[in-house]
Amino acid sequence: MKKFQxxxxxxxxxxxxxxxxxxxxxxxxxxxxxxxxxxxxxxxxVEVLVTPTPAPKEKKLxxxxxxxxxxxxxxxxxxxxxxxDAYPDITVVENPVPGGGGTEHRVVLKARITAGIPPDTFxxxxxxxxxDYVDSNVLQPLDDFYAETxxxxxxxxxxxxxxxxxxHPYSVPLNMHLENILYYNLKLFNELGxxxxxxxxxxxxxxxxxxxxKPEMSCLAVGSKDNWSDVFVLDTIMLELGGPEYYVxxxxxxxxxxxxxxxxxxxxxxxxxxxxxxxxxxxxxxxxQAVSAVGSxxxxxxxxxxxxxxxxxxxxxxxxxxxxxxxxxxxxxDRILLFHPDTYGCTVGAPDQEECMNxxxxxxxxxxxxxxxxxxxxxxxxxxIDPKEFPDPIRQEMQEYxxxxxxxxxxxxxxxxxxxxxxxxxxxxxxxxxxxxxxxxEGTIKAVADMMTTFNVKEGASWYQWP
Amino acid sequence: MIATDLQKAQKAKRKRANVIxxxxxxxxxxFFLSILYGTLLWNVYVxxxxxxxxxxxxxxxxxxxxxxLFGQSRFWIDVQNNLKWLILGVIPTxxxxxxxAYLLELAPFPGVESYVRTLILYPVAMSFVVTGTIWSWMxxxxxxxxxxxxxxxxxxxxxxxxxxxxxxTYWLILIFVWQYLGFAVIIIQSSxxxxxxxxxxxxxxxxxxxxxxxxxxxxxxxxxxxILVLVSLLLINTLKVxxxxxxVTRSGPGIATDVLATNMIVTAFDQRLASAGAAIGVIIFLxxxxxxxxxxxxxxxxxxx
Numbered sequence: 223m224k225k226f227q228x229x230x231x232x233x234x235x236x237x238x239x240x241x242x243x244x245x246x247x248x249x250x251x252x253x254x255x256x257x258x259x260x261x262x263x264x265x266x267x268v269e270v271l272v273t274p275t276p277a278p279k280e281k282k283l284x285x286x287x288x289x290x291x292x293x294x295x296x297x298x299x300x301x302x303x304x305x306x307d308a309y310p311d312i313t314v315v316e317n318p319v320p321g322g323g324g325t326e327h328r329v330v331l332k333a334r335i336t337a338g339i340p341p342d343t344f345x346x347x348x349x350x351x352x353x354d355y356v357d358s359n360v361l362q363p364l365d366d367f368y369a370e371t372x373x374x375x376x377x378x379x380x381x382x383x384x385x386x387x388x389x390h391p392y393s394v395p396l397n398m399h400l401e402n403i404l405y406y407n408l409k410l411f412n413e414l415g416x417x418x419x420x421x422x423x424x425x426x427x428x429x430x431x432x433x434x435x436k437p438e439m440s441c442l443a444v445g446s447k448d449n450w451s452d453v454f455v456l457d458t459i460m461l462e463l464g465g466p467e468y469y470v471x472x473x474x475x476x477x478x479x480x481x482x483x484x485x486x487x488x489x490x491x492x493x494x495x496x497x498x499x500x501x502x503x504x505x506x507x508x509x510x511q512a513v514s515a516v517g518s519x520x521x522x523x524x525x526x527x528x529x530x531x532x533x534x535x536x537x538x539x540x541x542x543x544x545x546x547x548x549x550x551x552x553x554x555x556d557r558i559l560l561f562h563p564d565t566y567g568c569t570v571g572a573p574d575q576e577e578c579m580n581x582x583x584x585x586x587x588x589x590x591x592x593x594x595x596x597x598x599x600x601x602x603x604x605x606x607i608d609p610k611e612f613p614d615p616i617r618q619e620m621q622e623y624x625x626x627x628x629x630x631x632x633x634x635x636x637x638x639x640x641x642x643x644x645x646x647x648x649x650x651x652x653x654x655x656x657x658x659x660x661x662x663x664e665g666t667i668k669a670v671a672d673m674m675t676t677f678n679v680k681e682g683a684s685w686y687q688w689p
Numbered sequence: 690m691i692a693t694d695l696q697k698a699q700k701a702k703r704k705r706a707n708v709i710x711x712x713x714x715x716x717x718x719x720f721f722l723s724i725l726y727g728t729l730l731w732n733v734y735v736x737x738x739x740x741x742x743x744x745x746x747x748x749x750x751x752x753x754x755x756x757x758l759f760g761q762s763r764f765w766i767d768v769q770n771n772l773k774w775l776i777l778g779v780i781p782t783x784x785x786x787x788x789x790a791y792l793l794e795l796a797p798f799p800g801v802e803s804y805v806r807t808l809i810l811y812p813v814a815m816s817f818v819v820t821g822t823i824w825s826w827m828x829x830x831x832x833x834x835x836x837x838x839x840x841x842x843x844x845x846x847x848x849x850x851x852x853x854x855x856x857x858t859y860w861l862i863l864i865f866v867w868q869y870l871g872f873a874v875i876i877i878q879s880s881x882x883x884x885x886x887x888x889x890x891x892x893x894x895x896x897x898x899x900x901x902x903x904x905x906x907x908x909x910x911x912x913x914x915x916i917l918v919l920v921s922l923l924l925i926n927t928l929k930v931x932x933x934x935x936x937v938t939r940s941g942p943g944i945a946t947d948v949l950a951t952n953m954i955v956t957a958f959d960q961r962l963a964s965a966g967a968a969i970g971v972i973i974f975l976x977x978x979x980x981x982x983x984x985x986x987x988x989x990x991x992x993x994x
Contacts, residue, residue: 329958337746354961358744447939502830505852505942522832643741643960650763654943656852669762676757 227574254647275454282313283577285566286334286344288327289316293532297598301396304580304590312483319340324640335360342578342674346393347637348384348563353685354642356387359565363390368581371662375588376604383687393567394582396591397600399527400620401634402458404551405534406523410436411547418547421554422464422491425523429498432522443497444656445512445519446505449649450636452656455495456523457560457635461490461553465634469558470688471638475679478669482504486667493661495552505657514538516546523550529599531614542614550620557623563603629689641682645674715987723987729974736967743961756966758972767949770858771928774948775980776870777862778927785866786873787912791904793874794881806878809871821936824853824864828937843993850937854945861933861946869926873919880915883906928973948952949973 250312253656283305289298296659304316310603317330327345334340339362346352355361357593368374368391369541374382375642385393404425407417411428414435419425429441446452461469464484472485473536479485500507500521513530515521517538524530534540542548550557566585568578588607595602596612601621605628624631640644655666706826728782736755739748758764787811796802812820819979827849840844881887889911893903909916931950935991940955949969957966 328961329954332743332958332961332963335743356744358742423705447941449939449943450942502849503852505857506825506829506938507853570947572985643962648957650944653941653947654854656947657852657942659854676760 223645242658264441264471280313281574281577282315283343283574283581284315285340285581286317286327286331286650287426288318288345288433293388293536294598296451297594300593301585301590302595304587304593305584307589308584308587309577309580312580318593325526325631330587335569338571340572342572342574343568343581345416346565346567348381348393348395348471348565349633349686350638350641350645350683352385352393352565353387355567356392360523360569362570363392364394364567364582365390367391367394367582371586376606378605378631380623380628380631380633380688381561381563381603384561384563384633387592387685393565394587395443395563395565395603396584397595397598397603398528398561398563398624398631399637400550401454401527401562401599401636402525402551403530404458404523404525405516405530405546405548405549405599407512408521408543408545408547410519410522413452418549419523419551420549421552422459425551426494428523428553433498436522439519440493440515440521441505441523442500443512443515443524444499444504445507445509445515445524445533446653447508447511451512451526452504453635453649453652454486454669456492456652456656458525458552459491461558461560462487462554463488463491465555465559466630466688469560470632470639470686471674473635473679474683475681476687479667479674481666485670486663489655489661489666492656493663496656507531510537527599528601528617528620529555532597532599535614542616548616550623554632557618557627558632559624560633560634560636561631562600564600613656632688633686639683639686640678644682647677710817732967732970736964737973739963740963740967741961745759745963750964752960755972757965758968759892763944763947763952764969766944767952770946770948771930771976773858774862774865774927774930775924776858778865778930779905779920779923782869782873782923783916785870786919787909787916788902790874790881790891793878793925795900795917806875810875812873813820813872815868817932818936820864820868821933824867828860851946852942854942856936857942861937864937865927865930866935867921871977873923876919876922877884877915878910880912883911884958886911914992915986917985919983921981924984925977928977928980949976971988 244688268288285302287298289295298316298318300318305312305314331341332345335358343617346355352361360593365521373394378398381395382391385395386392394589405417410432414430414431416431421430425442429542430498432441442455444452444455457469460472464472469476472479472482475678477485500512500515504512509526509530510533512521512524512606513526513533514537517534517540534546535542538545540546548601550559562633566582568575568582572578586604587606591602591604592607592611601617601624602611605625607621609618612618633639635645635648651666651669655661705934732898734747736913737749737751739753740835759927765809766842788948793802793805796805807921830846830852831851833850836846839848851861885909889907890903898906924954929946929950934946934948936956938946949972953969953973954968956962956969
């Protein structure tokens with residue numbers, strides 16, 4: 223027993239010593255000094271107490287993001303290069319977690335937050351995802367930051383609303399992804415004398431013409447493996463039939479879904495599209511595989527966000543305006559842009575507050591947004607950047623439209639108005655509907671209505687203000 | 690007096706040694722158990738709390754999240770699919786494995802047999818992520834291997850494999866059977882190799898029993914321990930199936946191939962209903978308990994009879 227006590231004492235002493243080493247303490251140093259003694263110079267050694275100056279605090283910033291795919295990785299590097307240019311002394315500690323849209327990212331981030339060691343800053347969408355972090359008291363309000371930088375004046379109002387929860391902005395958007403874009407095989411359309419569809423009837427007419435000319439080709443490529451690309455298609459139909467106000471009300475839970483004629487008609491029209499899409503394999507394709515189906519001429523069109531431009535140019539080696547065209551869809555009755563942003567905020571209790579604020583300043587700057595957004599595929603969050611910075615005519619035109627008509631932007635269901643639990647369920651319901659041989663309209667309406675009450679969407683989405 | 694003192698001292702010494710021995714052997718065990726069962730109990734507690742967003746909320750809510758799950762059609766689809774996996778993942782694998790192992794035993798070329806065994810063992814060395822990816826390529830309706838071969842044979846295949854909501858789960862189970870078959874054969878084959886069984890087979894052969902008769906009446910009743918190990922392993926592996934589903938179909942089309950384990954990830958991290966996710970974890974654990982434990986007890990009893 224005595225041995226054990228001694229051992230314990232040694233451990234305690236050692237840990238005390240280690241603790242002592244952590245703080246700078248005065249040290250004894252032996253110095254040689256020249257002392258004059260009675261006119262003679264004598265060299266003596268003297269012990270002096272010196273407190274060493276503490277080493278300068280290393281400026282570092284821990285960033286969590288999910289941009290690891292080809293094209294996205296380069297965009298992340300562009301972000302950090304911009305930070306390096308502005309603040310050369312900040313060392314970036316990256317914790318990139320692979321996975322588009324951040325599914326795996328969330329697992330790791332949640333673990334870190336629960337453990338009480340959040341990263342300084344992390345990538346998040348706006349809307350309901352951001353609200354979840356705000357409700358969990360993970361992010362700091364950024365009123366001071368916005369007041370100081372005037373960032374609110376240079377971004378569109380709907381974008382500011384997407385990052386404003388309960389009246390306070392909580393994160394800084396660096397881009398906007400537009401969701402409702404129709405990509406089409408331009409050469410084929412020219413060959414058949416078709417023009418880009420502006421609405422559902424146009425789309426069906428174009429599909430009929432394509433089917434007649436190329437029976438082997440499917441008209442609209444859908445990749446629904448991740449359960450969201452097919453929902454984009456339904457979004458466009460709802461937007462066309464109901465208009466922007468209806469769209470927002472629907473996802474805020476303010477529509478009586480069970481008795482709603484517009485949603486019913488949307489589902490019927492959506493089901494009618496099955497005939498023209500790649501029914502044999504859409505359930506096992508991801509969004510980029512659906513894009514490459516267009517690129518390899520197995521399909522004529524696809525509805526996908528701005529990020530598909532990169533997939534066309536890099537994946538299929540197709541040039542915008544030459545091989546493929548892209549338009550906002552639908553443009554009837556109104557040209558509305560559904561969007562969601564990538565944003566960064568600062569976490570509560572993170573160790574590097576000052577560095578984080580500096581990082582946000584860089585995020586808000588054109589120096590970061592131009593190289594990052596051009597590479598990654600979004601639109602600029604700032605409306606004062608010259609649209610000509612984009613290399614492709616598609617985004618040049620869209621950015622110009624955004625800058626002139628910021629009120630046409632609506633946060634999309636993808637990124638998101640619906641609270642997280644409801645949104646995942648909504649995607650699953652719609653995917654099941656589109657994948658089944660005989661789509662069940664009534665059953666789907668009931669499932670969506672149940673979902674709206676189960677997750678209390680009306681209350682959970684009331685924070686979102688549009689227009 | 691002196692003798693008793695000495696004895697006492699020795700006794701005390703032995704006692705002390707026993708305490709140390711006890712600590713040495715039980716400490717790792719306790720450490721292991723506390724991590725394993727501690728987290729398990731913690732998970733049970735989380736499933737009864739109200740953790741619904743990023744921040745943890747440990748307010749006790751009883752069985753709220755269990756009743757939420759039971760009200761979700763997705764949960765019942767999961768249970769059905771898990772049962773399909775349990776039945777179709779285990780029974781065909783075992784039956785096929787017994788036949789294949791017997792065929793290998795009967796093979797008239799003993800030198801080649803060991804190479805064949807190595808060959809069929811390879812799939813199990815691959816990760817499910819690799820197998821899943823390869824099979825999802827082969828399953829592609831337009832350009833996959835299977836439909837291309839069928840097309841070459843002049844058959845216009847109507848099969849869409851994992852894209853068909855009704856049949857997708859069965860195609861996924863086929864991947865599992867393929868992957869585990871070699872492993873199962875090895876286990877069954879090794880249980881053939883007891884001298885008693887070999888003697889019995891010889892005796893039966895001398896008596897003029899047919900090969901099939903020997904398999905059914907002599908071999909199968911005598912390889913119970915092999916089947917026990919195999920069935921328990923397969924049961925556990927089918928019950929916790931996640932990777933094949935996640936890689937090949939991501940629970941799709943819609944949620945047609947969803948299983949409890951994939952639902953757990955989606956519920957806990959995409960929907961952010963951590964408590965509901967923990968509840969699914971508890972249910973998987975209970976299922977394992979209900980299915981695997983009685984089987985093991987039953988089989989062990991039979992084994993030691």
